[in-house]
Amino acid sequence: MKLTLRVWRQKNADAEGAMSTYEVDGISPDMSFLEMLDTLNEELILEGEEPVAFDHDCREGICGACSLVINGDAHGPERTTTCQLHMRSFEDGDTIDVEPWRAAAFPVVKDLVVDRSAFDRIIQAGGYITAPTGAAPEAHATPVPKPDADFAFEHAECIGCGACVAACPNGAAMLFTSAKVNHLNVLPQGAPERETRVLDMVAQMDDEGFGGCTLAGECATACPKGIPLVSITSMNKEWLRATRKAAKR
Amino acid sequence: MARTVWDSTVGKKTVMAVSGLVMLLYLVVHMIGNLKIFFGTGEFNGYAHWLRTVGEPFMHYEWTLWLVRVVLVVAVVAHAVSAYQLSRRDIKARPSKYVHKKKRASYATRTMRWGGIILGLFIVWHILDLTTGTVHSGGFETGKPYQNVVDTFSTWYGNVIYIVAVLAVGMHVRHGFWSAAQTLGAGSRTRDRALKTVANVLALLLTVGFVAVPVGVMTGVVS
Numbered sequence: 001m002k003l004t005l006r007v008w009r010q011k012n013a014d015a016e017g018a019m020s021t022y023e024v025d026g027i028s029p030d031m032s033f034l035e036m037l038d039t040l041n042e043e044l045i046l047e048g049e050e051p052v053a054f055d056h057d058c059r060e061g062i063c064g065a066c067s068l069v070i071n072g073d074a075h076g077p078e079r080t081t082t083c084q085l086h087m088r089s090f091e092d093g094d095t096i097d098v099e100p101w102r103a104a105a106f107p108v109v110k111d112l113v114v115d116r117s118a119f120d121r122i123i124q125a126g127g128y129i130t131a132p133t134g135a136a137p138e139a140h141a142t143p144v145p146k147p148d149a150d151f152a153f154e155h156a157e158c159i160g161c162g163a164c165v166a167a168c169p170n171g172a173a174m175l176f177t178s179a180k181v182n183h184l185n186v187l188p189q190g191a192p193e194r195e196t197r198v199l200d201m202v203a204q205m206d207d208e209g210f211g212g213c214t215l216a217g218e219c220a221t222a223c224p225k226g227i228p229l230v231s232i233t234s235m236n237k238e239w240l241r242a243t244r245k246a247a248k249r
Numbered sequence: 250m251a252r253t254v255w256d257s258t259v260g261k262k263t264v265m266a267v268s269g270l271v272m273l274l275y276l277v278v279h280m281i282g283n284l285k286i287f288f289g290t291g292e293f294n295g296y297a298h299w300l301r302t303v304g305e306p307f308m309h310y311e312w313t314l315w316l317v318r319v320v321l322v323v324a325v326v327a328h329a330v331s332a333y334q335l336s337r338r339d340i341k342a343r344p345s346k347y348v349h350k351k352k353r354a355s356y357a358t359r360t361m362r363w364g365g366i367i368l369g370l371f372i373v374w375h376i377l378d379l380t381t382g383t384v385h386s387g388g389f390e391t392g393k394p395y396q397n398v399v400d401t402f403s404t405w406y407g408n409v410i411y412i413v414a415v416l417a418v419g420m421h422v423r424h425g426f427w428s429a430a431q432t433l434g435a436g437s438r439t440r441d442r443a444l445k446t447v448a449n450v451l452a453l454l455l456t457v458g459f460v461a462v463p464v465g466v467m468t469g470v471v472s
Contacts (some may be wrong), residue, residue: 005350008348017421019348021274028283043290050276069347069349071349071351072347072349072350072351097348098351099347099348099349102343102345102346102347103342103343103345104341104398105250105342121401137280168343169339169343169353169354170338170339170340170342170343171339171342171343172258172342174337195317199253202257202258202259203257205258206256206258208259209341209342211258211338211339211340211341211342211343212258212261212262212335212338212339212426213258213259213262213432214339214358214361215358215424215427215428215431215432216353216354216358217354217358218353218354229431230431230436230437230438230441232431232438233431233432233434233436233437234434235259236259236262236263236431236432236433236434237433237434237435238434239257239259239260240263240434241434243250243254243260244250246250246253247250247253
């Protein structure tokens with residue numbers, strides 16, 4: 001396959017960025033999108049140019065490191081992570097636009113790399129349990145109803161890639177935060193911090209400069225892990241409950 | 250608690266949801282009241298007079314009406330201020346646009362902000378036109394709403410302004426009602442289809458019900 005790439009190039013956080021056009025040839029349809037970028041970078045290095053910086057790690061769709069807005073879609077046209085997106089999703093001769101996540105809370109570090117540590121700080125605000133864990137406990141010691149276990153697991157699937165923020169017209173982190181809140185709030189292990197968790201994580205989310213939710217639904221469409229839009233509804237419910245309880249104290 | 254709610258994006262959305270639902274309830278009542286115009290001058294003007302006597306003898310003449318007006322003003326202001334502050338925040342949270350543009354979200358969702366501004370301006374005109382009569386096109390007479398309504402909808406601009414606003418109401422309610430349910434935590438996977446249907450039905454009924462009046466005047470059914 002022969003492709004034309006238009007890639008966002010930006011030297012550093014303070015520099016002005018712009019789209020640069022590159023031609024890549026000899027791309028196999030079985031390559032992943034990142035392997036295609038590797039091919040481009042090898043050529044750039046041979047030509048003595050600066051390779052395109054992009055985030056990646058496991059390349060198995062489970063770590064959440066890769067990002068990229070491809071042709072206007074976070075993680076590209078398929079519902080998966082960029083590393084699991086294959087070039088067979090494109091046609092020979094296509095022009096592909098590659099941009100970084102766009103949000104005030106995710107500043108560009110270089111080229112396609114953005115700083116997502118705002119997510120880490122949201123997790124630090126309440127995305128944990130205080131019960132001592134140690135070795136794996138006996139499975140029947142704390143019974144969890146099956147629907148609750150399924151609900152928790154569905155939200156635990158969030159890999160924190162930030163596609164929800166990138167896709168949101170308001171740069172909001174509601175889907176990410178709701179996945180983390182719901183995952184722990186439904187489980188008995190998460191019960192002691194049920195109220196403080198949702199209040200603190202939402203407050204941190206606001207402090208980081210993420211936008212508010214207008215229920216456009218773009219986040220859930222972009223999410224490679226299929227976290228549903230209704231997760232936000234569940235978090236709103238938890239937040240209102242916690243606010244009422246806090247007021248009574 | 251008030252501080253927690255007002256300082257949070259989730260809390261401000263709650264304010265928007267509650268104030269929006271208050272206004273929506275009022276719109277349904279208003280729309281049903283409007284339809285009395287199809288039953289003649291006597292019934293319509295009689296209904297307008299009755300609105301001022303609601304709650305008597307416990308309430309004095311027009312007290313209930315003023316109570317409703319106060320609640321509505323509070324709702325409109327709360328809704329508009331939250332919307333303004335949230336919108337400012339949202340725009341700031343997404344400073345740079347994508348080079349590769351894509352049509353996003355439904356039309357009703359994308360037009361919430363402009364729709365809201367149009368509705369805010371419409372409310373001002375609507376009150377000046379048919380409550381105070383300040384910008385009324387004919388000879389405005391208090392206590393003669395039937396004739397006042399006919400006068401307004403006998404001008405082309407009266408019809409245009411009103412119909413545009415009513416269409417904006419329909420769109421706004423379509424996304425707004427469902428959104429309010431999500432914000433208040435009332436939505437769920439199993440209830441989603443039902444909520445969307447209720448939102449669409451409400452939007453359609455309000456649009457048709459409100460548009461019926463200018464259409465009635467234009468076609469001569471009401472004169």
